[in-house]
Amino acid sequence: MIIKDVLCPFCGCLCDDLAVEVEDNKVVDVKHACKIGASKIKGHDRIKAPMMRDDKNGEFREVSYDEAINESAKILANSKRPLLYGWASGVCEMMKKGVLLNEEVGGIIDNTASVCHGPSALGVHEKGLPTGTLGQFSNRADVVVFWGCNPVQAHPRHMSRYSVFAKGFFANKGRRSRKVVVFDVRKTDTANLADDYIQVNPGEDYMVLSALRAIVADKADVVPETVGGVPKEKLVEVAEVMKGAKFGIVYFGMGLTQSRGKYKNIDNAVSLITELNAHGKHSIIPMRGHYNVTGFGQVCAWETGFVNAVDMSRGIPYYNPGETCSNDLLMREEIDAAFVIAGDAGAHFPAQSIARMGKVPVIQVDPFHNPTTEMANIVIPTKVSGVELEGTAYRMDAVSLRMRKLVDVDFPSDEEVLDKIIAKVREIKGASS
Ligand code: SF4
Incomplete structure (x- = not known):
C-alpha cells in the first residue's frame, strides 16, 4: 500500500508530499523525502x-x-x-x-x-516579526538571503520546495527568478549555491546588520571602510540588491541567534527588514530545526x-x-x-x-x-x-x-x-x- 501526502516528522520544513510504501504493517520505502527524513520514517535505534x-x-x-x-x-x-x-x-x-x-x-x-531560536523569541518581543508563509516566499521572493544558516545540510529540501529552486507564481523561472545571498562565517554548501557569499567575522553580525541599515537609510557616509570583515563597497552592493527586490526574504539560523549579540542580532535584523519595507516588500523568518x-x-x-x-x-x-x-x-x-x-x-x-x-x-x-x-x-x-x-x-x-x-x-x-x-x-x- 502506498500512502500519499505524508508529512515528514524530522525538520521544520515539515514536507507534506511524501509517499510511503507500507507492507505488512511495516514501512518498506519512502519516496520524495531527503535522506534524513526517510531514515527517521524507516526507523532505527x-x-x-x-x-x-x-x-x-x-x-x-x-x-x-x-x-x-x-x-x-x-x-x-x-x-x-x-x-x-x-x-x-x-x-x-x-x-x-x-x-x-x-x-x-x-x-x-x-x-x-x-x-x-530562544533569542529569536526575545528579538520578536522587542520588535515584532514581519513574516509570512513559506508558500508566500516560494511564490514571490526574488531576493533570498540566508543568514547564519545552512539549509543544504540542516533542511535538505528547503531550497527545492520553498526558497531557491521552487517555481512560484511570480517567480516562475525558479532559481533563475531569484538572487541568492548568503551571510555566514564560513563558506557552507549553501554559500556554494548562492550568487553572492558574504563572509562575516565570527560574532560581528550585529555590526554588519547595522552597516546595512545605515546604507539602506542613505547614510553610507557613516559606514567605515570595513565592517565585520566585509568591505564597505560589498555592503553597498548587497544593500542595493536588497533594496531593489520586489519581494525579499531573509531566512536566519543559529549563526545569528547563538553568536555574540544573540537576541539583539534578531532585533537588528528585524529593524533592517522594517527599513527595507520602505522600498519593497520584505519578510524575515527563523529556520526552525525540529x-x-x-x-x-x-x-x-x-x-x-x-x-x-x-x-x-x-x-x-x-x-x-x-x-x-x-x-x-x-x-x-x-x-x-x-x-x-x-x-x-x-x-x-x-x-x-x-x-x-x-x-x-x-x-x-x-x-x-x-x-x-x-x-x-x-x-x-x-x-x-x-x-x-x-x-x-x-x-x-x-x-x-x-x-x-x-x-x-x-x-x-x-x-x-x-x-x-x-x-x-x-x-x-x-x-x-
Ligand atoms: S527537508 Fe527532509 S528532513 Fe526536512 S521535513 Fe523535508 S524530508 Fe523531512
Whole structure:
C-alpha cells in the first residue's frame, strides 16, 4: 500500500508530499523525502522496552510501563525544582499535557528553542516579526538571503520546495527568478549555491546588520571602510540588491541567534527588514530545526502566555530567559530532577550542564536511543509521532498541519504516558496533603 501526502516528522520544513510504501504493517520505502527524513520514517535505534537503572551496578534493567511511570511520577511529585525539557519532536496534543504536568509539579517547562531560536523569541518581543508563509516566499521572493544558516545540510529540501529552486507564481523561472545571498562565517554548501557569499567575522553580525541599515537609510557616509570583515563597497552592493527586490526574504539560523549579540542580532535584523519595507516588500523568518518546535511555542503561549522557559513554582507562569532557561537552572545547580521528552538534552547542552544533569534523576520519554539515554535513570519508549501516531504540528512558518499515522504499534503515545504520570502525581500529592 502506498500512502500519499505524508508529512515528514524530522525538520521544520515539515514536507507534506511524501509517499510511503507500507507492507505488512511495516514501512518498506519512502519516496520524495531527503535522506534524513526517510531514515527517521524507516526507523532505527528504537528503545524496545521501558528501563530503569539498577542502583547497585548502574546497568539498565527492563521494567513494566507501570513501574517506570509510577517511579517517574514519584520522582517528579517529590522534586522541589523539576525541569521538564524537550517538547520539539512530538505533536501538539502531548505538549498541552506537558504544560499541565508542569503545573502539577510546579516545575519549569522549557523546549529545545532554549539552545537554538530562544533569542529569536526575545528579538520578536522587542520588535515584532514581519513574516509570512513559506508558500508566500516560494511564490514571490526574488531576493533570498540566508543568514547564519545552512539549509543544504540542516533542511535538505528547503531550497527545492520553498526558497531557491521552487517555481512560484511570480517567480516562475525558479532559481533563475531569484538572487541568492548568503551571510555566514564560513563558506557552507549553501554559500556554494548562492550568487553572492558574504563572509562575516565570527560574532560581528550585529555590526554588519547595522552597516546595512545605515546604507539602506542613505547614510553610507557613516559606514567605515570595513565592517565585520566585509568591505564597505560589498555592503553597498548587497544593500542595493536588497533594496531593489520586489519581494525579499531573509531566512536566519543559529549563526545569528547563538553568536555574540544573540537576541539583539534578531532585533537588528528585524529593524533592517522594517527599513527595507520602505522600498519593497520584505519578510524575515527563523529556520526552525525540529519539526514541531514551532508548535511548542504556540501551545505553551496559549496555555501560559509565554513561549518557553516557564517556571510554575509560584503557582502562576513566570518567564525570564537568562534565569528560567534550562541551562540557567543547570548552571546554578538548581534543579533536582529532569524530565526529558521529545528532545535530546544529552546531545545539545554544554558539557557543564550535562555534568550537572547527571547528578539528578533523569527521566527520558522518547522512541529512540540517544545521548540522553546514557544519563537517564528511567527510560520510557513511546510511539514515533507522524509515523505511528497522528497529530498536529506547526511548520517553521507557524502553519499548522495534520500528521498521519502510517503503521500500528504496541508502544503507548507520549500523551498516554503523560496522562498516566499526571494521574499518579495527583494521587501522590493528594495523599501527602
Ligand atoms: S527537508 Fe526536512 S521535513 Fe523535508 S524530508 Fe527532509 S528532513 Fe523531512
